[in-house]
Amino acid sequence: MKKKMSWIALVSVMTLMASLLAACGGSGGTGASKEPDGNASGAATTLRFATWDTGDALKIEQEIAKKFEESHPGTKVQVEAYADGFDQKLAAGFGAANPPDVMYMWDFPTYHQSLEPLDDYASKDKDLNIDDFYQGLFNYGKMDNKLYGIPAGFTTRVVYYNKKMFDDAGLAYPSDGWTWGEFQEMAQKLTDKSKKQYGFGVRAENDTYDLQGFVWSNGGSFISEDGTTIEGYMNSKETAEAIQMLGDMLKNGSAVLTGGKGQQSGEDIFKAGKIAMWESGIWPLESFRDAGIDVGTVEMPAFPGKPLKGVLAESALSIAKDSKNKDLAWEFIKYYVSDEAIKMRVADLPVRVSVVNELKKDQDPLYKPYYTMLERSDNTPAFLLNPKWNEVNRQLSAAVESIMFGSDAGEVLNQAVKDSERYLK
């Protein structure tokens, strides 16, 4: 009996030692592997959020993520700033079935198949208060009548002007309802080449998306409304005219080419007080004010006798189909478009009517033009009409760029249409 007891003791001692040894040997490994376990048990889920923003906008987004973590204990939001490489990285993430849970999205035609339809979430969740949004914004996030993105921010395009330069030139500030003719006249007067000072800045490499406002205002468009045809649209007289106007302004010297090789960006030149007018969305407004420019905003000019049209740039939030935390992702989106978060995001225009009313943004003369332009932004952008638009756009972009370098708009647009036809067949 006694002998048996000692055997048992011996065995237990040996197992104890073995476990101790194992513990010692594996301490490095277990320490590392325990970390996620601990998180899981404490419900610390990591939510990945991809954004294209950088700088101050990114800082605000990180702030929002932190606030969300505070209100949702056990959640960690990993903000992934893809910046310039956004499209590449997103594509890579979807390709590897390892996409971020939540992401900024605009190119729904390309990605909607990898995204989670959000209709159910939006209609079931009363907290979202979907009716409070500017309803036009939802058009951009819909593919085949399914909602893939919740609008997070948007901007329309306006003309910024440097009040001091207008004052110096003895010109009255522009006002809503002005025309391109008035615009060009002012630009001429504001130009002083001896001071390297210009009335207007034209981007060397325009995003054709942004040019749609010009084109639409002149009664043209890049593609037919059914999205099947570009011949007669992209190379139409109205379209060519609108774009040629920019090239002409460069030619006659009332505008300067910006952002090209060896050129400063238009924003930097505007901030330096060397161009009087600049056409853009809301993004640079803060930086203009920070730079000490007395800046004013005004609606885009209209083509005489034609209705002014605007183009809407929208950022939406989407959930990846492969996400493992869809509910949490939805919670994050909901928080991101809540009053609190919207107020934090000054680089975007509020998507909720209630916030705009509360902040009286549409009453502020500096912000008002964005909202009037919003009302004029009822055309559907080309990329939403044809899934192959990206291919067509390559030719169009090159054509537009060559126009800025002096090519004839009608000629190069015909060439671009000719080169693009094959993608639409």
Add this chain to the structure above:
Amino acid sequence: MNLQGIKDRVGRLFTGTYHSIRTKLLICFLIVTLIPLFSLGGLSYYQSAKVINSQFGKYGDNAVAQLEQQTSSALGRMKQTAETIYSYLLDPSHSGIGAGTPSTYGDIMEKNDFESLLKSLRTQLTAGIYIITTSGYYYGENNLDVNKLGNIPMWSTKPKAYAGTYWLGFYKQDHSIKSSDSDNVPVIGLAVPIHHPDKAQDGSIILIEESAEELLRSYAKFEADTHAHLLITSPDGTVVYETDAPYTPHDNDVTWSRTLGVNQWTMEARVPAKAFYQSSGVIRANTMVVAIVSCLLAFGIAYLFSSRFTSRIRTLKDSMQKVSFGKLDTRTPIEGRDELGSLDMSFNRMVTGVQTLIGEVEQSERLKKEAELRAFHYQINPHLLFNTLNSIQWKARLEGAEDIRQMLYHLTMVLEGNLDISQELVTLNRELRMIGHFLKIQEIRYGEVFRYELDCDEALLPYLIPRMTLQPLFENIFFHAFTDGQGEIHVKVEEDHDELVLTLRDNGAGIKEEKLAQLFSPEMKRKGRGGLGVRNADQKFKLHFGPLYGLKVHSIKGEGTTITIRWPKKEESFDDESRVH
């Protein structure tokens, strides 16, 4: 003063003049402690230092190899990118890419295609990919200010005619079109000239820049970890990278060196020998500290132990010294029951013995002195006495008084025996003859009223007996035992083995019992003359032959007294004989 004492002591300790047991014990202790300590410490230092040095050496080697790998992969990537661009440009279908600013639709299409290739070649680390044409136009991201390329330190120094790759090394990227935001990230640059004769692209330069932040961080981490001085040199000897801290190379520096396969850059990390062996130096210092502490500990313990041990010996030694100076009542305290304790005990016993012995010797010496003094007292001018007596004797003869002459003659004989102190031991024959003279005097005095009987073998007569021992006893008989000289005296001498036994018996008055008891007691005050003779005689025997010998008195009141004397046989030596004459 105390300090001086310590100094003296230490001095003695080290000069070796201090041969105390304590010193020896101390040295013994230290040797026993220090030999294993130092050998063990030295061994462990040697071993661990070896292990650590070799591990640190391997670590450094690996670290440099890792840096080399990291740098190589960055350089390799850049070279690869440049080659891809180069081969793209060599493709005849891309001949539209010229030197000037593309302005036509076709040129712009070509440019856009080319730039999308450049964009696709970008990686996380890419800081810039540009193709700078001879006209000053460039392909790539629209953020380059061609005029600022001169800010690259090695851009302007690059040789006019060169082929292949030209590495620009590390520099801060400072050629942005934006003057304001100069983040100036550190980059590593590569310039590849395009040799494509007959084409507009000829003479263009491909500039590849990759962020060097991570590399430089690795370098800095390596430098911080190993305290090494990192030096990267190109094959032509140009310093590409060098650790900021000033450094003087030494021959004994520990050096790790690698050559990059991509562009033959040499990467050399130097660690001063001192820094390299620093960790083993720490072990050495620790070992030394432990050794010194142990040394002190051993010293302390040894001192404590030995002082406890030797202090007892010292006490004993001090006691002995005191005894040797005559302080016989010194006793050493007995501490413990070990060998030293028993030594203390034996010492105490011995001193006690010596003290007793010396007491005895002193006693007998004193008695001897007394006897001599007394004898000296009697010796006063015997010649005057004898001459006078002889004159009286001669006068008595002339007067015809024969009995007076007889008496004087015997008295002279007796006195002669009494006063001759030249010999303490005389023959029995002589002593008995003197007794004969003494009895003749008594006979003349009292008349023939007593009887004397001598029973002694002739052969016993030469044996020695203390001088003047029998006469006092005879005097006692006549003064105390007999009235008017009447009585019987019987003397008998026998031999008993090696001893002689003399029995003197009388039939006189005897001695009272209480007086008998006091007879040998020295304390008894002299009362009259009685008894002194017995004690003196007894002491004489004891003095000469030892306490075992002497007188025994047996007396019955009214019936007489028997005195028995016992002493060892001793014949007169020849020496003594010759001295008599």
